[in-house]
Structures are given as structure tokens and as C-alpha cells.
Amino acid sequence: MANAKNYTDALARAFQNTKEVMMANILNDVYSTHLVADYNRIEMPRRGRYQVWQGTKIVADRIKHRREALAVMKLLKENKNGTS
Numbered sequence: 001m002a003n004a005k006n007y008t009d010a011l012a013r014a015f016q017n018t019k020e021v022m023m024a025n026i027l028n029d030v031y032s033t034h035l036v037a038d039y040n041r042i043e044m045p046r047r048g049r050y051q052v053w054q055g056t057k058i059v060a061d062r063i064k065h066r067r068e069a070l071a072v073m074k075l076l077k078e079n080k081n082g083t084s
Contacts, residue, residue: 040076042069052076 043051050069052060054076063069 040073042066042073 039053039055041053043053045051048064049061050063050066051058052063052069052072059076060069060072063072
């Protein structure tokens with residue numbers, strides 16, 4: 001019975017270490033390749049108000065209508081591509 005407990009404890013520690021290493025690698029890959037910085041999105045933190053985010057930076061806040069937020073996103077996309 002003691003061997004089973006030691007094995008279980010060792011296995012639990014190994015899984016915890018593996019999980020921490022995997023999460024660190026995933027976060028490093030995401031932030032090092034700038035996948036987050038290139039991502040535009042719309043959020044609605046409060047009812048009836050929208051925010052436009054570009055990566056981790058807020059671009060526009062307190063927009064009343066979703067269509068206006070989509071227009072802001074379209075402008076950001078066009079400016080990024082070099083067209084207007």
C-alpha cells in the first residue's frame with residue numbers, strides 16, 4: 001500500500017510539472033509570435049456599450065451601436081492593409 005501511495009504522489013507531481021511547462025510554452029508561443037497583437041475584436045462589457053480591442057490594447061470605448069463598432073473594426077483593417 002505504501003508503494004501505491006508513493007507512486008500516486010510522484011505521478012501527481014509529474015503531472016503538475018508537465019501542466020505548468022505546457023502552459024508556459026503555450027503562452028510564450030502566443031506572445032512571441034504576436035498572435036494576440038494582431039487580433040481585432042468587439043466586446044460588450046456593459047449592456048448597450050461596445051468596446052473595440054486590437055490585441056491587448058483598447059482602441060474605442062463606449063460605442064452605442066454594434067454597427068458603429070464594426071465600422072471602427074473595418075477602418076482598422078483597411079489602415080492595416082494600407083488601403084483606405
